[in-house]
Amino acid sequence: MYTSTQDKPWTVPMLADAKRDGRRLVMLTAYDASFARTLDNAGTDLILVGDSLGMVVQGHDSTLPVTVDDTVYHVTCVARGLSKALLIADLPFQADATPERALDAATRLLQAGAAMVKLEGAGHKLDVIRFLVEREIPVCAHLGLTPQSVLRLGGYRVQGRDDATAEKLRADARAVAAAGATLLVLECVPTALAQAVTADLSIPTIGIGAGPHCDGQVLVLHDLLGVNSGHRRPKFVKDFLAEGGSIAGAAEAFAAAVREGRFPDAAHSYD
Ligand SMILES: Nc1nc(=O)c2c([nH]1)NC[C@@H]1CN(c3ccc(C(=O)N[C@@H](CCC(=O)O)C(=O)O)cc3)CN21
Ligand SMILES: CC(C)C(=O)C(=O)O
Ligand SMILES: [Mg+2]
Numbered sequence: 001m002y003t004s005t006q007d008k009p010w011t012v013p014m015l016a017d018a019k020r021d022g023r024r025l026v027m028l029t030a031y032d033a034s035f036a037r038t039l040d041n042a043g044t045d046l047i048l049v050g051d052s053l054g055m056v057v058q059g060h061d062s063t064l065p066v067t068v069d070d071t072v073y074h075v076t077c078v079a080r081g082l083s084k085a086l087l088i089a090d091l092p093f094q095a096d097a098t099p100e101r102a103l104d105a106a107t108r109l110l111q112a113g114a115a116m117v118k119l120e121g122a123g124h125k126l127d128v129i130r131f132l133v134e135r136e137i138p139v140c141a142h143l144g145l146t147p148q149s150v151l152r153l154g155g156y157r158v159q160g161r162d163d164a165t166a167e168k169l170r171a172d173a174r175a176v177a178a179a180g181a182t183l184l185v186l187e188c189v190p191t192a193l194a195q196a197v198t199a200d201l202s203i204p205t206i207g208i209g210a211g212p213h214c215d216g217q218v219l220v221l222h223d224l225l226g227v228n229s230g231h232r233r234p235k236f237v238k239d240f241l242a243e244g245g246s247i248a249g250a251a252e253a254f255a256a257a258v259r260e261g262r263f264p265d266a267a268h269s270y271d
Contacts, residue, residue, distance in 0.1 A: 010045055010086035012115060012138045015183055018045075018215070019204040025216025026255040027088075027206055028224060031057050031074045035221060035247075036081030042251035044085050046206075048118065048218065049074045051090040051148070056222040056229045063147045066092040068105045072112045079113025088140055088183075089114035093148045096120075099131035106137045118185065120146035122172035126179045133180030141176035143169055144210065145188035156234070158209070158270045160189045173197045173205075185218065186210040188236070191269045209236035211269040217258045224250055236268045 006014070006023075018025055027046035030036040031053050039047060053074055054066040068091075075089045089112075095105040096119040106117045117132070118140040119125055129139050144159045160166040170193070173184060184205045186194045191211025198205045198214050207214030219237070222229050225247060226239035240257075244250030257263035 027218035033081035
């Protein structure tokens with residue numbers, strides 16, 4: 001079995017060590033205990049209870065309907081399946097609208113078993129990040145395509161394609177790190193921009209549709225396994241069940257491909 005680059009349970013400070021040592025981080029989403037255990041045993045470093053659960057579990061066409069109660073429930077389930085992976089939970093739509101709301105939601109998620117919360121955006125969210133970090137809540141930021149912005153954006157599209165939006169994203173990335181975020185997800189951004197952001201920061205970047213130069217990669221579990229969730233398949237999605245031969249094998253194949261820098265290739269990245 002393909003195991004993680006380290007055998008102790010993951011802690012938050014180990015993330016910076018991994019970046020410093022050039023060890024790539026392997027992250028997948030999970031929503032229940034059995035898949036969480038399977039992914040954990042396959043050496044997945046980080047497990048995310050994503051608000052993608054609104055789409056792949058609940059069948060909505062966006063992540064907006066997901067509630068804090070929903071997320072707490074799935075975190076509780078997933079936490080029971082993990083022994084090594086670090087558990088991260090998305091703050092659902094508007095649960096991070098104010099620092100106080102974010103603290104309430106994040107406290108519930110950490111008490112349910114998460115070690116870190118993830119929130120989308122910069123701007124007024126910088127205050128939210130600082131507020132949480134000052135109160136002992138580790139934060140993962142998320143920039144680029146932020147699915148909770150789908151109404152404003154009008155769809156799920158690559159972000160940072162022109163010079164102005166690329167510079168804005170680089171500035172936002174420095175700002176979320178300065179505000180205290182210890183990890184940064186970059187979603188649907190051109191390969192060269194994600195590479196520049198990754199070089200700019202001392203915190204690890206985790207890409208999804210962000211090219212091979214990030215410090216780690218994440219995929220939604222259903223996409224890893226080729227389970228059709230009713231939507232057009234984004235370019236960055238690869239079905240690892242085909243080469244892995246089993247669910248555990250798919251997770252191991254993904255982990256190996258990420259650690260060896262073989263995924264994503266150009267066919268699964270944007271330029
Ligand atoms: N199953 C699943 N996988 C995901 O990765 C995912 C979710 N659900 N739900 C929440 C968001 C939505 N995501 C999406 C959805 C669609 C595209 C997409 O179709 N992108 C176009 C980009 C076109 C362009 O701007 O050039 C593509 O062709 O890949 C990207 C990310 C990522 N997240
Ligand atoms: C795709 C990842 C990064 C996510 O935010 C989710 O699953 O909700
Ligand atoms: Mg999400």
